[in-house]
Amino acid sequence: MSGSGRHDGRGRLGNVLSNLAVAVGCVLFLGGFAWGAVVYAPYTVPTDSMAPTVNAGDRVLAERVDGEDVRRGDVVVFTDPTWGAVPMVKRVVGVGGDKIACCDEGGRLTVDGKPVEEPYLRVNGASSPASGSGAPASPQDFTATVPEGQLFLLGDERNTSLDSRVHLEDAGQGSVPRGAVQARVDAVAWPMNGMIGRPEAFAALPGGVSSEGPLPLQAGALVVGVVLILGGAAYGPLAGRSARRAARAEASARGR
CATH class of the missing domain: 1.20.58 (Methane Monooxygenase Hydroxylase; Chain G, domain 1)
Structure with a gap:
């Protein structure tokens, strides 16, 4: 050649x-x-009730999931008529059968008597007790038993969040049906704050935590x-x- x-x-x-x-x-x-x-839907978070995990105006990517797939620690998007006819974003801290209480002697949330470390919290501008600030996980004490098929939801900004604590006198002691869940928040897309992890404290409880979504792939x-x-x-x-x-x-x- x-x-x-x-x-x-x-x-x-x-x-x-x-x-x-x-x-x-x-x-x-x-x-x-x-x-x-196909798998994810974008949402704009309207309030600071999930700060500092998700702030007002943040654009999040939420995986479309069935409510039966939701586990403790998940940050979910849901709509419930009792809470208002708009999508809301809160963290699941209890599922059917759980007894939720706050606060124990260390200022922590408990699930069936087991204290839960919540490093994602910001209370009065400080970190949660898990970070050594001594601030309680909720400014007011409360107790609730979650009915089967329901979810107990709290915001990460416990001082301002209007969540299950506000609805304790309603049927279900503030919980919402699993069927109200539309999606599970996996990441903050804008600003690009990355993935929202699954809290380790909930992994030790029955049922564990949900698996990571396919967003990284x-x-x-x-x-x-x-x-x-x-x-x-x-x-x-x-x-x-x-x-x-x-x-x-x-x-x-x-x-x-």
Whole structure:
């Protein structure tokens, strides 16, 4: 094979690899985007009742889930007529059969008598007792037994949140049906504060915590797709230019 043919073959191979990378990148990018659009819904949080985990005006991504899949510690989006006909965002601290009480001698929330460390709380501008501030997990004491098929919900900003504590005199002692849940919040998309973890304290209770949603996989597919598209688009012309330069250099060497 002549040098020119060899370099032409290298250029054609570069174009093939470039096109393949762009095609795979498009599949990953579009597939990840479509998968995310099916599984997740965006919400704008209207109040600071979930601060500092989620602040007013934050855009969150919430996985569409069945209420039966919800576990303690989940931050959920729900709608209940008793609470108002608008979607609300709160944290599940109790499920059917749980006895919820606050506060124990250490100022902590208890579930069936077991204290729960809640490092995500901010009370009176300070951290929760789990961080050593000594501030109680709720400014007022309360006790409730959660009926089967219901959820007990609190905001992370316990001083201002209008949550299950406000509805203790209602049927169900402030709880809402599992069927009221529309989605589980997995991440704060804007500002980009990242994933919302599952609290370790709830993992030791019966039923444990929910598994992480597919958002990291979907984000990974989008990132890899973009890299392949940009890299493939750049590689083809660069490979072709390199092959042409090598061919000219070889022709020049032969002409000497």
